[in-house]
Amino acid sequence: MTGQKARIVFDLDGTLMYYFPRTKQILVDAARMIPEIPEETIENIESLDLDDFPYWLNSLLDKIGIFDPKVRAAFLEDWDNRFFTDQYLWADRAIKDAPGFVRRLSDTGAVISYLTGRHRNGMYLGTRSSIVKNGFPFYDDDLSILMKPLKEHSNALFKRDAAAKLSKSGEVVAIFDNEPQELAYMSSKIPNATPALYISPCSTQIPLGDNFFRVRSYDELIRAWDRLPD
Numbered sequence: 001m002t003g004q005k006a007r008i009v010f011d012l013d014g015t016l017m018y019y020f021p022r023t024k025q026i027l028v029d030a031a032r033m034i035p036e037i038p039e040e041t042i043e044n045i046e047s048l049d050l051d052d053f054p055y056w057l058n059s060l061l062d063k064i065g066i067f068d069p070k071v072r073a074a075f076l077e078d079w080d081n082r083f084f085t086d087q088y089l090w091a092d093r094a095i096k097d098a099p100g101f102v103r104r105l106s107d108t109g110a111v112i113s114y115l116t117g118r119h120r121n122g123m124y125l126g127t128r129s130s131i132v133k134n135g136f137p138f139y140d141d142d143l144s145i146l147m148k149p150l151k152e153h154s155n156a157l158f159k160r161d162a163a164a165k166l167s168k169s170g171e172v173v174a175i176f177d178n179e180p181q182e183l184a185y186m187s188s189k190i191p192n193a194t195p196a197l198y199i200s201p202c203s204t205q206i207p208l209g210d211n212f213f214r215v216r217s218y219d220e221l222i223r224a225w226d227r228l229p230d
Helices: 020-033 039-046 057-063 069-083 086-091 098-107 120-133 155-167 180-189 218-226
Strands: 007-010 111-119 145-148 172-177 194-198 213-215
Touching: 007 155, 020 039, 020 057, 020 069, 020 086, 057 069, 069 086, 086 120, 098 111, 098 218, 111 120, 111 155, 120 145, 145 155, 155 172, 155 180, 172 180, 180 194, 213 218
Parallel strands: 007 111, 007 172, 111 145, 172 194, 194 213
Antiparallel strands: none
16 A cells, blocks of 8 residues: 555574574584594584574583583684674575575565674675575665674664664564564564564573464465465
């Protein structure tokens, strides 16, 4: 009725993409540079099943048997220096069926925006390349990828403010994120959009109302879509 296309907003890490392969590769590379790390530990890291990765890095170090405080500190520092850069974004992998679902939305005429807690001054080029490489639709405009200006900025507050900006750009019909608090913040600025929580490891847990849709797989959404009448 307004002549504007519907916009659908997606988070990236944990919502459309697995970032665990990035962490795994960083840990392998870091282990090879720390003399105290035996080859057996490197093999343990390489054999980790990505589905078994805990959210917090300290829990992951416990899982692979690294308890020496100095070695743990070296791992944590190396991970922090590499994870939030373009350098390892090539390792990110699309969540199963996510590209197909997002492409379907795009093919129907919806506009897709990626709203992420990644920061623009160190991760934009790698993020753009990863989106395209993993088969997601990409529009080369200012609202295609919304990213924090700086790493230190709060993810939740940035997404809240970016959601307010998106609400003025046209009709936002749905928001997808795996972080409950961030989704709640965004939903408060776009109350008419359907908030969809993708169930995956996250940093915080807060109660969400019944109006928040829970998504456990994109195949579930695709199959529901296929059952819709023409």
